[in-house]
Amino acid sequence: MFSSDDTIVAIATPSGRGGIGVVRISGPNATAIAVQVLTRRQALAPREATLTRIRADGGSSRRPSDHAIVTWFPAPHSYTGEHVVEISTHGSPVVLRGLLGSLVAAGARLARPGEFTFRAFLNSRIDLAQAEAVADLIDAATPLQAQMAFDQLEGTLSARIEALDRKLLDLIARLEASLDFPEEGFHFIEPHEVATRLGDVIDELNAVLSHEARGRLIREGATVVIAGRVNAGKSSLFNALIGHERAIVTDVPGTTRDFLTETIDLDGLAVTLVDTAGARETKDEVEREGVARAIRARDAADLLLVVIDSAEELTEDDHRLIDSDEGHARLVVASKCDREPKWERTEAIRVSTTRGEGLDDLRCAMLRSLTGQEGLRDPAAISNVRHVMLLKEARAALTHARTAINDAGAPEEFVLADLHRARTSFGEVVGVGSSEETLDYIFRHFCIGK
């Protein structure tokens, strides 16, 4: 149920990449929660924009990470009529999601779709005509319905969760039937089947959740960082991929001192290419700063293209780049492959920008790496943070149920308590079930009764 006495938080700016992103907190504890993610210790002054640094690490460490402007709008003179704190910071999705995580860790709840408008309406900040969205929300049987109209991707997700929910309903109905109709003379489900079917649902839920990251990529785009030694051909590759000259390409090592970015369309996926300065020891201060930035840029990458000149022997720097166990996905690009190769590695994609060779292979590999095996044609991916959270709750409940069956031999009614919990979470994504629904299902599918 919607409650209106807790503190909610959400990203207020449209998803995707913008220069500035705003995270909005509303509720009785808005200020108390907000100050926990700020480095500034002083209390916030009403209606005063304050520059501070924020912790946007999802609550995992206390390291301040970014600048932000924070404003407190005390109740009742705010958008929602409650205490509202707005944090404006970098538009980077990484930063915004991290900030959201920190705020949730500090005690805020992720807002449901339309919940800010809803609260504004409750507190008479807007009338109903202004809040048509709220009217729809009140009429919508499911939260997702309200969103589906303008969100095709989530619609596909909803279909997939619904299919999962049906499977779970079938399992629940069979278990419930065996409890409520023990004298029918047959099993509604064989005991060993329960764990198997539960396993199937968990596997499928895992598959949906593993696409979480992909869903985010689809919505917000991916960042691909080109890295490598100086003069390895990074800028040539950058230009080849964007299809026109943007980076200055010379034979002089260290030409790219800062980094360049350009967004390309990779088979429907928005990819921001980042060309970074080559890594080398240098005394040039500007260049040194460029190198430092290049290393930071890599941290934000969804995929790293490690470019290595195939016509030169591999150096230690190259090995470090290839074999580094940093968490990024990486592709090794053997550049300048029109020349005599000095090294071979099976995983390397051979590219010649002068001849235009290997670029299609590279694009395919990038796409595969970013989106998983199936490419983008199966977009049942979750990009909504709240849905991810709900589905993870469902998974936890289902896993608990499986443990209860396998290890503790818990009786069905306890296992069912877990399964119903999982269905409640599904219900928040696709619509709410009821005991009546379970009984309907039983009566429709089984001949019950004496």
Place this chain on the structure above:
Amino acid sequence: MTFDVIVVGAGHAGVEAAHAAARMGCHVGLCTLSTDTVAHMPCNPAIGGTAKGHLVREIDALGGLMGRAIDATGIQFKLLNRSRGPAVWSPRAQADKKRYADWVRTALGQEPNIAWILGRAGRILATAGQIRGLALETGERLLCSSLIVTTGTFLNGLIHVGREQRSAGRVEEPPSIDLAESIKALGFQVGRLKTGTPPRLDRRSIDFEGQVEAGVFVEERGDSEPTPFSYQTRRRLENRISCWLLHTNDSVRELVRNNIDESPLFNGQIKGIGPRYCPSLEDKIMRFPDRDRHQIYLEPETIGGDEIYVNGFSMSLPREVQEKLVHALPGLEAARLIRPGYAIEYDFVQPTELTPTLESRRVKGLFLAGQINGTSGYEEAAAQGLIAGINAARTARRAESFVLGRQDAYIGVLVDDLVTRGCLEPYRMFTSRAEHRLLLRIDNADLRLTPRGREVGLVGDEHWDLFERRRRRYEHNTCVLNQTLIRLDSGQRQTASQLLRQPDIRLNALVNDRKVVLDVDPELPDFDLATLETTIKYAGYLEQESSRAERARRSDRRRIAPQFPFEQVPGLSREVVQRLQQIQPGTLGQAARIPGMTPAAIAVLGVFLNRLGQPATRT
């Protein structure tokens, strides 16, 4: 004549209602056509079953009759779901239907506050939305502060056997036509339901032993150690009869298919809606064509009597087809039909007309309980009778109402479902209807409810004394289990409670091996042990459930004043407002359970409750 409470009908709802009101000190008139049919079982001669057994335990815990009646007159006892978990164990018993009725009649006879009114109820007397009394068909007028109507299937009852139809309340009993008219005239929303019963066979025409030997029937004897329904039963129960299991065959299937046009269920003759969980033979065969056989139980209706109930064989086909069908059953080739089965249609009042005390909103002081509210089953009827009886007595005394929540009891689930959701088909209780099932077990019904029964004055001193001792034992034993250290094979020591949390450790075994010494009721050790074991073993689940229940209880505490102006709440759609006005929920929790409510609508309502919810002026 003037009464505090008049009860119309002496079925399972009526007798509990009359008994409860009388025990609470009211002068009660119990109106019935004949004392011969008191607490009658016109269908299945059995009490209990899944979830129904829970209801009986709860009725007993509150001080009602049904549990003691069935323990005293049961002839075969079985604890269903014994191999499953403690929350779904459900007692069931075959009753000697004649002795059951005798027992209840005697129990009522011992209540000096109950006077029998032998006659047919004709008209409900009400003025200005307030009950005044009851007029009998003879014209006699009886006055009362509260009237409880429990007429079962009698309102405009219509029996179908094949194409033959006759007006009847039950077989060979006339229906209540005038009363039905009177209820309609008061403006109640009336619907039509259907139920049915199987044919009865002559015991003497069936060779039970021969068929068991031939492997055609399977004999069922009941539990070797029967579990009583009542906490007050202090003696060992006995199984006195067997039942027999057999299965339908292809000839039965063919016969039904070939004669389906003769079935009033399938030729359009019956308009009322029947229960899906208790389908007629016609339904089973036509709706589930893939099932090649169905179970049939042969159940004696009394000891020493000749009527055999053919459980699973309810139908409304013509008598001659029923005879053929019986003879088509394996082992019943020579069986003699005493009475054919039949379907009965009857009027019911949509229970959304009622408040959670089962009082009608339309007429103050008028209570409805049992099948008239769209339920089926003796246990569902008795539970409502009890609630209506208690509240009728309290209304007559101008005392506060008595309502059980969904977190407190199956009875609470039953009443809340009825008054919040209404009935589309005959309503039967299932454990799956109780979202807090884990907390509502048969082993703790007394701990949950006996104090409540004591509070309203239904639980007598003797019953209360038994309960107090049991509660003290429970508290003492819990301490013992938390404090007793047990040495494990590894040499480590753990408390008995810690040990019990392991799946394969059973309390029974610990007690038998003298690892712990508990104070258990020597006569009913299972009650004590089950409660202890369950609360310790599943503590994690139970805690989680308790906190869910507490959350639900909170929204059930947010009261909505009578005549709350739902139409003034901004943002609610017209449908939602209509639904709310129709159901008139008494709490925010109840409002949330009305079908078609969205979470957002409830949140809006919750906020405006505070703003608009100054107690509305009573009209």
